[in-house]
Amino acid sequence: MTSILSSEGRDLLFREARSHNVWTDRPVQDESLRELYELMKWGPTSVNGCPARLIFLRTPESKERLRSSLAPMNLDKVMTAPVAVIIAEDLSFYEKLPKLMPHAPGMREYFSGNEELSRSTSFRNSSLQGAYLIMAARAVGLDCGPLSGFDNASVDQEFAKDELFPGGEIRSNFICTLGYGDARKLYPRNPRLDFDEACVLL
Ligand SMILES: Cc1cc2nc3c(=O)[nH]c(=O)nc-3n(C[C@H](O)[C@H](O)[C@H](O)COP(=O)(O)O)c2cc1C
Secondary structure (H helix, E strand, C coil), X not given: CCCCCCHHHHHHHHHCCCECCCECCCCCCHHHHHHHHHHHCCCCCHHHCCCEEEEEECCHHHHHCCHHHECHHHHHHHHCCCEEEEEEEECCHHXXXXXXXXXXXXHHXXXXXXXXXXXXXXXXXXXXXXXXHHHHHHHCCCEEEEECCECHHHHHHHHHCCCCCCCCCEEEEEEEEEECECHHHCCCXXXXXXXXXXXXXC
């Protein structure tokens, strides 16, 4: 049987979900972050490469490490959020292909020998996984505030020294704040393009 998402579910994921910048005091449990990952990991990526790596900043001290890299307009949004996650990409994602795509043993060498292809694959698919993260967060009841207004190279330099993912070559893609948003602080929602402006049926 094909099941489809209820109207309530569609509201939760899309129609009523907003990008939040102001947060309530309700903390985010680690369990919710695990639950979120256990959903988002199933989103599809090229060759099942799963290039995204996530750095969850859950403490004021860890978020402080972003301070000097953030665009001024994003500073308070990040510092006041219960959690900020750096959606990063592992440029050496192909090293894990023997686990992720065991039936195609040549894939690791295919990507390791083609830097341009592996970089575009990594960026495209880590961006997709960032979108899956947003939808998974909403599915577990969290609100999100995605941000790209920061200096990626500066964030990469700050976190590279930690060796968080040994053997990986980690670069930040974008940041997403997570928490329980204060809906009273939202500005009126902006429109989207209509079907005929954004789509053609050929
Ligand atoms: C990849 C990405 C980067 C964004 N960067 C920023 C940012 O740097 N600062 C900011 O305030 N909002 C940022 N936003 C939030 C968008 O402006 C917001 O998602 C959009 O206006 C839709 O708002 P809505 O979800 O409330 O309808 C970003 C969103 C995405 C998806």
